[in-house]
Amino acid sequence: MYKIEVKNVSFVYGQSTPFETSALTDVSVGFEEGKITGLIGHTGSGKSTLVQMLNGLLRPTSGQILLDGKDIWEKPKEISKVRFRVGLVMQYPEYQLFDDTVRSDISFAPKNMKLSESEIDERVREAAAFVDIDEQILDKSPFELSGGQKRRVAIAGVLAMKPEVLVLDEPAAGLDPRGRRTILGGLCEYQRKSGTTVILVSHSMEDMALYCDNIVVMNDSKIFAEGTTSQVFSRASEIASVGLDIPSIAHIANKIKGNGIGLTGNLYTVDGVLDAVLREMKGGR
């Protein structure tokens, strides 16, 4: 069952001006409930555009977005309700910070949802904990924080809505490996605890392999491939043809398999391949 589904959606920026660009052409794809789906594609392939359709920031030029099977644009006046159900963290979200303290910035969305004072407080603390922002930082000004901290505060600002679907547009872009692990690991843990449907846009195949259940590959305003992580990574040569690369370890696993050694299981993370190789060696003896 798809939690959110994109049906024959096309989108054109600057329609009927000299600057018309088509960003999506007849895209259909579904995102499974309670799973982490990775969305990958080279720069300009239309990922951010697609993702901004999911919570109604952009309205499809044609086609439909179905949330739990219902068109989100059925009642355009109630689109803001959809935005609380589908939380979107935009690309480079640091610039959205505006309030005096980190605490009040994170509570911006819950306040807009008109929750009670105590509920807001609870949610702020919870959201901050998931992205590893401690109590001390909550009372600082968001403008005093480091880039990575700002990013995490911005993500917490969306987590505090407790959305049914959480969409993140390159949440780890431009961070060091440890920063990436903090953010993505925190999100993974959040997903496991809450069962939220997560859609994660990323450029990094390694991150995808570590954190995603399913993968959707975009190319040139269209869906190029979709499936479970292992299905998609077994199609290495096709993926290479659109300028993307599967994780190095998956290359190695594919080579080993190519030599007639049957590896099984998760073949796209270092740990997974190590397990498979060890199992094969034991089985062989």
Add this chain to the structure above:
Amino acid sequence: MLKDITLGQYFPGNSVIHRLDPRMKVILAIAYIVAIFLAKSVFAFALVALTTLMLVIISRISVAVVLRGIKPIIYVVIFTMIINLFMIKGEGEPLFSLWRIRIYEEGIYRAVFMALRVIFLIMATSIFLTYTTSPFSLTAGIEGVLSPLKLIRLPVHDFAMMMMIALRFIPTLVEETDKIMNAQKARGADFSSGGLIKRAKALIPILVPLFVSAFNRANDLSVAMECRCYRSGKGATKLHKLKFSALDFVSLLIMAIFITAIVLINKYVTVGFSL
């Protein structure tokens, strides 16, 4: 979308007007304004109307675009028309009178002439300056026209530089506003309901990040300029040096003939109403 407003102004093209030197375009635009205000009789106005139409045709800008450009000032035009209509006292009998309102023939003519003046002025200046000239060559043009003022130590180059930077950053800021608005909408911000105070308050989450980023950008830009030893134009040479061509001189000549024609019509064609 917000973006369409600023990007919609310059229409790249290769018409005769596009190819004129931007300095000449500034001069021509000023001359055209003078001509419009010199026109005093029905026939002079007819000539202005004809040449304005010619400008539209030569520039190959679509008529719809030019008309859309007039839309924002339509209220100003209507307002001046009404003022003229009721305030002008003519010599003969009023055409219409009710209570203390009297409308004279002169009032009607004057109202129509005023409206036409404003409309032609907007059409002509936007064709010369905004529709056919990119913001950068426009700045270069203005700098060129004002450069004699350097003799009396006015920092013309600095003004031009400031204007250029401001123009350069308009699309960037618009784009950024768009992005920030989207990010706040995604957090449930509502910009379109509630009273005046509530709406003004709703702007804070947009304005604060916008100013923060504008100041950061300004700071970065000034550091970058200093790192490249920018010294406000002293001894600087230009990448695209402006040069007048034969086309520019011909256009100036045509403009001179046009103005002379208007003056002569005002003076010698005495049929019909004149201001």
